[in-house]
Amino acid sequence: MTDSLITLTTDFGEDSPYVAAMKGVVMTINPAARVIDLSHQIPPQNLRHAAFFLAASLPYFPPAALHIIVVDPGVGTDRPLLYVEGNGLRLLVPDNGCWTTLPWGAAGPLVIRLEERRFWRPEVSATFHGRDILAPVAGHLSLGVDPHLLGPVATDWIRLSLPEASEGPKGWKGEVQFVDHFGNLITNIPAAALGVPPSPERIVVVGNRKLRGIRWVHSYAEAEPGALVGLVSSAGTVEVAVNQGSAARRLRASVGTPVRVARLPGEE
Amino acid sequence: MTDSLITLTTDFGEDSPYVAAMKGVVMTINPAARVIDLSHQIPPQNLRHAAFFLAASLPYFPPAALHIIVVDPGVGTDRPLLYVEGNGLRLLVPDNGCWTTLPWGAAGPLVIRLEERRFWRPEVSATFHGRDILAPVAGHLSLGVDPHLLGPVATDWIRLSLPEASEGPKGWKGEVQFVDHFGNLITNIPAAALGVPPSPERIVVVGNRKLRGIRWVHSYAEAEPGALVGLVSSAGTVEVAVNQGSAARRLRASVGTPVRVARLPGEE
Amino acid sequence: MTDSLITLTTDFGEDSPYVAAMKGVVMTINPAARVIDLSHQIPPQNLRHAAFFLAASLPYFPPAALHIIVVDPGVGTDRPLLYVEGNGLRLLVPDNGCWTTLPWGAAGPLVIRLEERRFWRPEVSATFHGRDILAPVAGHLSLGVDPHLLGPVATDWIRLSLPEASEGPKGWKGEVQFVDHFGNLITNIPAAALGVPPSPERIVVVGNRKLRGIRWVHSYAEAEPGALVGLVSSAGTVEVAVNQGSAARRLRASVGTPVRVARLPGEE
Numbered sequence: 001m002t003d004s005l006i007t008l009t010t011d012f013g014e015d016s017p018y019v020a021a022m023k024g025v026v027m028t029i030n031p032a033a034r035v036i037d038l039s040h041q042i043p044p045q046n047l048r049h050a051a052f053f054l055a056a057s058l059p060y061f062p063p064a065a066l067h068i069i070v071v072d073p074g075v076g077t078d079r080p081l082l083y084v085e086g087n088g089l090r091l092l093v094p095d096n097g098c099w100t101t102l103p104w105g106a107a108g109p110l111v112i113r114l115e116e117r118r119f120w121r122p123e124v125s126a127t128f129h130g131r132d133i134l135a136p137v138a139g140h141l142s143l144g145v146d147p148h149l150l151g152p153v154a155t156d157w158i159r160l161s162l163p164e165a166s167e168g169p170k171g172w173k174g175e176v177q178f179v180d181h182f183g184n185l186i187t188n189i190p191a192a193a194l195g196v197p198p199s200p201e202r203i204v205v206v207g208n209r210k211l212r213g214i215r216w217v218h219s220y221a222e223a224e225p226g227a228l229v230g231l232v233s234s235a236g237t238v239e240v241a242v243n244q245g246s247a248a249r250r251l252r253a254s255v256g257t258p259v260r261v262a263r264l265p266g267e268e
Numbered sequence: 269m270t271d272s273l274i275t276l277t278t279d280f281g282e283d284s285p286y287v288a289a290m291k292g293v294v295m296t297i298n299p300a301a302r303v304i305d306l307s308h309q310i311p312p313q314n315l316r317h318a319a320f321f322l323a324a325s326l327p328y329f330p331p332a333a334l335h336i337i338v339v340d341p342g343v344g345t346d347r348p349l350l351y352v353e354g355n356g357l358r359l360l361v362p363d364n365g366c367w368t369t370l371p372w373g374a375a376g377p378l379v380i381r382l383e384e385r386r387f388w389r390p391e392v393s394a395t396f397h398g399r400d401i402l403a404p405v406a407g408h409l410s411l412g413v414d415p416h417l418l419g420p421v422a423t424d425w426i427r428l429s430l431p432e433a434s435e436g437p438k439g440w441k442g443e444v445q446f447v448d449h450f451g452n453l454i455t456n457i458p459a460a461a462l463g464v465p466p467s468p469e470r471i472v473v474v475g476n477r478k479l480r481g482i483r484w485v486h487s488y489a490e491a492e493p494g495a496l497v498g499l500v501s502s503a504g505t506v507e508v509a510v511n512q513g514s515a516a517r518r519l520r521a522s523v524g525t526p527v528r529v530a531r532l533p534g535e536e
Numbered sequence: 537m538t539d540s541l542i543t544l545t546t547d548f549g550e551d552s553p554y555v556a557a558m559k560g561v562v563m564t565i566n567p568a569a570r571v572i573d574l575s576h577q578i579p580p581q582n583l584r585h586a587a588f589f590l591a592a593s594l595p596y597f598p599p600a601a602l603h604i605i606v607v608d609p610g611v612g613t614d615r616p617l618l619y620v621e622g623n624g625l626r627l628l629v630p631d632n633g634c635w636t637t638l639p640w641g642a643a644g645p646l647v648i649r650l651e652e653r654r655f656w657r658p659e660v661s662a663t664f665h666g667r668d669i670l671a672p673v674a675g676h677l678s679l680g681v682d683p684h685l686l687g688p689v690a691t692d693w694i695r696l697s698l699p700e701a702s703e704g705p706k707g708w709k710g711e712v713q714f715v716d717h718f719g720n721l722i723t724n725i726p727a728a729a730l731g732v733p734p735s736p737e738r739i740v741v742v743g744n745r746k747l748r749g750i751r752w753v754h755s756y757a758e759a760e761p762g763a764l765v766g767l768v769s770s771a772g773t774v775e776v777a778v779n780q781g782s783a784a785r786r787l788r789a790s791v792g793t794p795v796r797v798a799r800l801p802g803e804e
Contacts, residue, residue: 005563005567007556007559009556011449012449013309013449014305014307014308014309015307015309015310015311015317015448015449016321016448016449016450017306017307017320017321017322017324017325018324018448018449019306019307020275020277020306020307020321020324020325020326020328021324021325021328022328023275023304023306023328023329024325024326024327024328024329024330024333025328027273027304027329027330027333028328028329028330031273031330031332034302034570035304036559036563036571037305037550037573038553038555038556038559039550039551039553039555039556040550041549041550041551042551043551044449044450044512045512049551052553053552053553053556054553056553056554056556056557057553057556057557057560058556058560059560060556060557060558060559060560060561060564060667061559061560061563061564062560062563062564062567064567065560065563073489073512074489075487075488075489076485076486076487076488076489076490077487077489077490079489125502126486126487126499126500127487127488127499127501127502128502131328131502180551180552180554181547181548181549181551181552181554181580182552182580217612218612218662219611219612219613219662219663220611220612220663221609221610221611221612221613221615222612222613231662231663232662233663234661234663234664234667244580244581244609279717280717281577281717282573282575282576282577283575283577283578283579283585283716283717284589284716284717284718285574285575285588285589285590285592285593286592286716286717287574287575288543288545288574288575288589288592288593288594288596289592289593289596290596291543291572291574291596291597292593292594292595292596292597292598292601293596295541295572295597295598295601296596296597296598299541299598299600302570303572305573312717312718312780313780341757341780342757343755343756343757344753344754344755344756344757344758345755345757345758347757393770394754394755394767394768395755395756395767395769395770396770399596399770
């Protein structure tokens with residue numbers, strides 16, 4: 001039953017017992033469930049990081065997978081918990097918008113509010129809905145429960161609005177949207193802004209630092225170790241990196257740092 | 269065979285090859301075993317942290333699960349290794365007490381000393397009993413070996429004694445027993461100490477800091493971001509937290525920091 | 537089908553979505569694959585750390601396991617990707633040598649270059665061959681694809697040369713080859729250098745620090761907490777450790793720090 005593939009993405013870390021408790025609850029309901037860790041290192045309550053993480057990982061999973069996401073600044077308030085389904089994705093997630101930037105297709109997702117307490121743990125704490133609501137609901141879904149039994153269809157939910165890059169007369173303005181484990185800076189500026197092929201004349205500004213003559217490469221290792229390079233990220237946007245080093249540290253940049261890509265003289 | 273669910277909790281970290289070697293040993297003996305990570309981020313040799321972790325996670329697992337715990341300051345000495353069973357829990361663990369604060373029920377656990385070398389790896393190193401004894405024993409148990417074949421029943425073992433909160437004329441005295449990944453301070457003072465409902469007049473002292481007018485909430489997000497709040501932890505004790513922040517950092521508190529909850533004037 | 541056991545070892549960390557994407561790709565091709573994390577905490581691009589990690593973990597797995605290793609300073613260049621098989625091990629790994637210090641036996645490994653694009657993702661990025669080549673190839677192999685279909689047999693590949701200890705008139709000279717999560721210093725000097733039993737007269741030098749009268753033990757806990765001890769590592773080499781503490785911090789030592797073990801007066 002491939003249906004029993006359940007993934008976990010949280011900001012719990014692994015020094016705390018929260019992830020372990022969730023796994024136990026799922027497996028008590030469905031001992032055959034296969035629970036897969038995606039990450040427990042989402043920075044605490046960081047919805048933007050979560051949104052990038054989900055967009056860069058969930059679409060690679062088979063449609064039968066059920067993804068539990070617990071990054072939940074509003075735990076314990078009356079924010080709803082949701083089951084979301086569409087375009088080959090199935091999620092259980094608090095209503096905080098981090099899932100809304102996934103590719104839901106033209107039809108949009110089916111969204112159901114988790115209200116049927118018979119699929120929850122008998123006692124629900126105020127601070128740990130991941131263990132007491134999302135995990136047991138996942139267990140029941142993996143056993144074949146019809147999602148429509150979980151609660152009413154929702155027609156409204158919180159949408160995460162992420163900063164978008166914009167094009168002006170001088171070129172593109174955007175920002176760093178993700179810094180990966182290696183310190184690579186992944187911006188939100190579309191790679192097309194670079195022209196084909198990108199020119200070394202093109203100036204990139206990261207924060208206050210003007211990078212003249214940046215080397216445009218297809219991959220990090222084309223440059224010598226320590227070289228600052230620009231390339232197309234695996235997300236299809238402009239990326240600034242240091243081969244075998246950290247561009248984040250070198251340029252003192254982080255999520256939200258402004259980035260500009262200048263228009264070349266004479267370029268339309 | 270749901271019996272083949274084996275969980276791992278260690279202080280090994282994931283930069284070292286020790287966890288990987290244990291997984292390999294289990295799966296060489298039982299290729300169908302499902303090995304689940306609970307945590308490898310228990311602080312090195314920290315039995316108190318391990319005890320809290322186990323109590324907050326193992327009871328959520330199905331009874332068929334077999335839990336390997338390797339937090340083992342005494343590795344290589346003649347401290348025994350134990351199989352422990354009771355009240356729906358099955359453990360493999362060094363005799364260091366970290367498991368004794370789990371709820372074993374009135375009957376108490378069945379404890380067996382691992383002495384039968386035929387269930388161990390042929391060569392046993394002095395420094396890595398997790399790989400050479402606990403992992404192969406887990407593999408054999410998951411294949412249906414009777415625990416009584418592993419060695420003699422033990423009647424004595426080390427008990428971990430954790431500091432307990434006490435009630436005096438001025439109120440409750442206790443301490444921080446766990447700091448979670450978010451910096452929330454989970455004390456050992458029973459939530460009942462707060463009264464129902466808790467009063468904002470009630471003074472909480474963390475270390476040397478008197479928290480007057482602390483806001484008592486059901487969950488973090490009831491207060492504005494950055495607010496210091498008190499609540500009932502998921503462990504049923506008094507918890508001090510900062511909404512979307514770290515109470516540990518704000519109050520410079522850690523495990524063992526004294527906490528007092530004052531009696532209200534006129535309160536019995 | 538035990539064939540479907542696939543392990544993952546990377547330097548990706550878990551804050552980035554890269555590991556999750558690889559798991560998704562494998563499971564989309566083979567939903568029944570069991571994907572096991574070995575580590576995602578290999579220090580970035582550190583081939584020596586990876587080599588030690590692999591040697592201390594992979595040999596414990598059953599021969600049917602397929603191990604994906606992504607520590608890949610050359611991603612995006614034309615360095616080949618390899619399938620390697622022999623002596624009970626099966627690997628998918630970039631051609632960077634980190635796997636060459638595993639025990640391949642007298643016959644040596646069968647090495648195949650991954651060149652057949654029909655087993656890759658349809659679009660291959662320049663920066664993420666783990667997701668676009670290694671993960672799909674692993675999925676197909678786990679479904680029973682003959683490795684010879686993946687590409688031509690290779691007869692040449694990069695070999696990692698690790699510093700070796702040497703014996704001279706004054707004793708052994710070597711270095712720290714691995715520092716584990718506890719701060720234990722695992723050297724490359726064979727344990728035989730110590731004599732049997734090791735003598736407290738034998739001087740060990742770590743960096744510039746002469747350790748006279750070091751206590752030779754079988755395991756950390758034979759000494760009092762905080763004591764500096766020498767012992768035989770689980771890799772069969774000289775190890776310097778602090779019981780319940782960090783020798784790396786105490787001696788300010790790291791990978792590459794020179795270590796000498798002196799000959800005793802009168803010793804051959």
